[in-house]
Amino acid sequence: MRVLFTLFPGAAHLYPVVPLARALLAAGHEVRVASHPELTGAVTTAGLAAVEIGDRVDVPALVGACASDDRLDRITGALDIADGDPGNRRNVIRYYMLAGFSLYHPAPPAAGAAGDPARGSATDDLVAFARAWKPDLVLWDPLSFAAPIAARAAGAAHARLLWGIDYFGWMRSAENRRRAAALPGGDPVASAMRPELERRGLEFDEELLLGQWSVDLMPTGMRITDEVRYQPVRRIPYTGGGAVPEWLHGPAERPRVVLTLGVSTRKMFAEEAGFPISELLEMVAGRDIELVATLDRDQLASVRSIPENVRTIDYVPLDQLLPTSSAIVHHGSVGTFGIAAAYRVPQLIVPVEGGDGVVVARYLEDRGAGLSMGTGGFTAPELWKNLERLLGEASFQTAADALHADSLASPSPLDAVPALEALTAHHRAGRR
The missing domain is CATH 3.40.50.2000 (Glycogen Phosphorylase B;)
Incomplete structure (x- = not known):
């Protein structure tokens, strides 16, 4: 047909x-x-x-x-x-x-x-x-x-x-x-x-x-x-094509955390929008994680320094990045949520004001597969505290596995x- x-x-x-x-x-x-x-x-x-x-x-x-x-x-x-x-x-x-x-x-x-x-x-x-x-x-x-x-x-x-x-x-x-x-x-x-x-x-x-x-x-x-x-x-993950970077050829050497709000909502990462980019990057310095942050040139202009364990990149398809990741911080889009669920990745959602990220975040928390920061302002220490929970408490990974199992029905x-x-x-x- x-x-x-x-x-x-x-x-x-x-x-x-x-x-x-x-x-x-x-x-x-x-x-x-x-x-x-x-x-x-x-x-x-x-x-x-x-x-x-x-x-x-x-x-x-x-x-x-x-x-x-x-x-x-x-x-x-x-x-x-x-x-x-x-x-x-x-x-x-x-x-x-x-x-x-x-x-x-x-x-x-x-x-x-x-x-x-x-x-x-x-x-x-x-x-x-x-x-x-x-x-x-x-x-x-x-x-x-x-x-x-x-x-x-x-x-x-x-x-x-x-x-x-x-x-x-x-x-x-x-x-x-x-x-x-x-x-x-x-x-x-x-x-x-x-x-x-x-x-x-x-x-x-x-x-x-x-x-x-x-x-x-x-x-x-x-x-x-x-x-x-x-x-x-x-829902099967697809986020575009492209050559796989060499650093994604094998498993991560330490827990990999992805930070992304999607191409269409990057403006939320501006300092004036309340997302503390510089403070967060400084806070993860020396921690036993690798942070992969999708930041464009304008966002990087406001960053004071980039620690050794932070990798900044303009864009990489999530279906290349998430299979080797331990957690993701994102804006609550249904697309990013679905890809993370498909790869069994616990999620920390910072919902975009006015969108349906609040509903996505509520569903995620109800299932126990992640946490939400709410749509108001927050500090880097508050975000890091939730991220530590996501990486350290086994229940989040168990619930993320269950989300994936549900999709197989x-x-x-x-x-x-x-x-x-x-x-x-x-x-x-x-x-x-």
């Missing part, structure tokens, strides 16, 4: 799906990966065929612009959220999950104003490609809102491919749909999607937001709704291929 992946343009959205795409290729299926031009290089580096749609996307500007989109306020304003929003759901959905909504469902222009011709071009490109290539199955990033439209245009089966927590599945739970429908003007999600759908002769339904089913790369214990049909698939990407074939056949037959 022909399988089309459609992705939001970010490496963090590509990397989790590469093993499944390769498994489909290995099973004899044709695969294409559609996204905006800036992702093309990463797609082809992974050995996959890229299809470019739309224009390049300035993601920070897109996130900033979404702050003034009052349609999104109406969507999140109806959500059934407990006092205090302990899971930070409203902000995550409003400013992260819906950030790219206007790329594919632009707000109507003000009266007398011309519309932006760039808006909708990605949807047009994706629909045109889908009609020409005729995929049997479209697997789509939850932020790729054009994908279900293209799947309908091509008569393909389609499913969301979840690289993170299923906030949209929870957002469309029965209670939240009831609350949305009771708003003046009706369901704000349907209202916001309706102009683009009507232009293409479609009516809103839940499949256009949730897919016909959902391929879930997350641990079952991190699901926040039971109203979605999930097909679990084990989900089928590998190759083992999941027959289920995807059967689901595709079922849903395509239902549309005939």
